[in-house]
Amino acid sequence: MPSVKIFAILIAIFCLENDLALSEYCYVDDRNPFLFFSTKTAYEHVHGTINDSKLPKCEPLQIWMILRHGTRNSGKHWIKKLKNDLPQIQRAIIENHDNGKLCEKDYNRLKEWDRYKPLQNKKAARLTKQGKQDMFFLGVRFKNYFPELFQPRSSNSLEKLYQFRSTKTQRTVASMENFIKGLFNNITFDNAKIVGVPQDTLLQYYKIYEPYLNETANTTEMWAESDELTQSDEYNQMMNNISERLGLPNNTTDEIFTQIEDVYTICLFESAWYINEKSPWCAPFTKEDIEWFQYRDDMYFYYLYGYGQQMRKDVGCPPLKDLFNHFSNLENGNKNEPKGIFYFTHSAALQLLLSTLGYAKDPEPLVHDTNIDKAKTRKWYTANLTPFAANLAAIFYKCDDGFKVKLYLNEKPLDYEGCPRGMCEWSHLKKILKNIAINCETDKSDEV
Numbered sequence: 112m113p114s115v116k117i118f119a120i121l122i123a124i125f126c127l128e129n130d131l132a133l134s135e136y137c138y139v140d141d142r143n144p145f146l147f148f149s150t151k152t153a154y155e156h157v158h159g160t161i162n163d164s165k166l167p168k169c170e171p172l173q174i175w176m177i178l179r180h181g182t183r184n185s186g187k188h189w190i191k192k193l194k195n196d197l198p199q200i201q202r203a204i205i206e207n208h209d210n211g212k213l214c215e216k217d218y219n220r221l222k223e224w225d226r227y228k229p230l231q232n233k234k235a236a237r238l239t240k241q242g243k244q245d246m247f248f249l250g251v252r253f254k255n256y257f258p259e260l261f262q263p264r265s266s267n268s269l270e271k272l273y274q275f276r277s278t279k280t281q282r283t284v285a286s287m288e289n290f291i292k293g294l295f296n297n298i299t300f301d302n303a304k305i306v307g308v309p310q311d312t313l314l315q316y317y318k319i320y321e322p323y324l325n326e327t328a329n330t331t332e333m334w335a336e337s338d339e340l341t342q343s344d345e346y347n348q349m350m351n352n353i354s355e356r357l358g359l360p361n362n363t364t365d366e367i368f369t370q371i372e373d374v375y376t377i378c379l380f381e382s383a384w385y386i387n388e389k390s391p392w393c394a395p396f397t398k399e400d401i402e403w404f405q406y407r408d409d410m411y412f413y414y415l416y417g418y419g420q421q422m423r424k425d426v427g428c429p430p431l432k433d434l435f436n437h438f439s440n441l442e443n444g445n446k447n448e449p450k451g452i453f454y455f456t457h458s459a460a461l462q463l464l465l466s467t468l469g470y471a472k473d474p475e476p477l478v479h480d481t482n483i484d485k486a487k488t489r490k491w492y493t494a495n496l497t498p499f500a501a502n503l504a505a506i507f508y509k510c511d512d513g514f515k516v517k518l519y520l521n522e523k524p525l526d527y528e529g530c531p532r533g534m535c536e537w538s539h540l541k542k543i544l545k546n547i548a549i550n551c552e553t554d555k556s557d558e559v
Contacts, residue, residue: 211358250293
């Protein structure tokens with residue numbers, strides 16, 4: 112009998128220590144926090160490093176890139192909402208601190224938080240300081256990756272050697288300008304094009320093509336699977352758990368959802384704005400919580416720009432057609448092709464391009480009734496595909512044994528079918544791109 116009592120005491124001590132360990136966890140002290148937030152993920156947390164740019168007996172002739180803008184501020188809707196809601200949520204956390212489950216360090220950081228400066232209408236959706244750094248250092252790295260392509264003989268020849276084009280938004284134009292600074296220091300390109308809708312049939316055809324606009328006009332359908340997930344018992348329990356950690360009052364489900372959505376939104380934006388700091392608003396979320404939020408958002412993008420969207424090839428093909436035309440010109444010995452072509456756009460364009468190309472396709476559709484472990488292993492994982500400053504780079508090489516192409520996504524080899532570690536025989540990739548180009552038609556001619 113004594114041995115049974117001793118065993119029971121040991122179990123009680125173990126459980127007590129385990130509870131204490133959980134309650135003493137502080138997000139601010141976490142050396143490896145989970146920082147993937149779908150398309151709002153900071154580029155610094157996901158990008159790779161290119162170390163295989165040189166190919167034996169090959170000469171790089173051209174680099175073609177399509178880039179998403181760097182880290183931006185939140186839009187007007189969220190600026191207004193967060194400025195209104197966060198003070199109320201903060202007061203509720205302070206007033207109900209005794210009922211909360213945050214460690215003292217995390218609670219004090221939330222209590223003292225007053226970073227409202229980015230939440231100004233005049234800064235809505237604009238490139239941030241971090242966004243400028245994203246693009247500048249991206250330019251610096253690509254200059255170092257491919258020095259053969261960025262050594263013009265004179266400044267007078269620059270505009271003939273490089274083409275730049277951006278959509279007509281502050282965040283993409285500023286991204287282009289900072290990328291150019293990274294490549295060429297303070298040189299300004301007068302031939303950099305800025306094209307707005309409806310003229311932009313290359314980078315924003317998804318905003319022009321009427322059949323697609325009609326198809327996606329009903330956002331309720333786009334959110335159908337995501338909404339099913341948010342109505343599940345498991346998701347509701349997760350939201351209640353987060354609310355309890357914050358010590359928020361027992362409100363209605365809608366009120367809890369609204370509050371947690373606000374907290375999650377400021378958490379993800381601050382994680383991208385201040386990459387060397389930990390946002391106190393991220394403290395109530397576990398890694399699994401964030402995985403569920405990501406999966407919810409990724410399902411939305413999947414049905415809007417990915418494989419759940421039947422018209423993706425109609426609106427996602429123009430950049431790939433452009434890529435095919437430029438590389439075909441090089442193959443045919445065209446001497447007028449530039450050394451570098453750079454397009455600055457948005458996450459929608461990149462997601463449509465990748466799904467049109469057939470990359471990151473899951474064997475089964477993304478649906479709400481899946482378990483989180485399976486969801487974690489999906490290929491359509493936008494934090495890896497289209498974070499802030501996401502980019503797809505294609506480099507065309509002339510080799511002793513023919514032409515080759517290297518593909519990189521966010522400075523990592525693009526493991527594409529028939530292209531191990533991003534290395535493609537041009538003859539193979541040409542067949543794929545040619546098929547896309549042949550079937551790619553736009554309502555308006557596009558002069559590049």
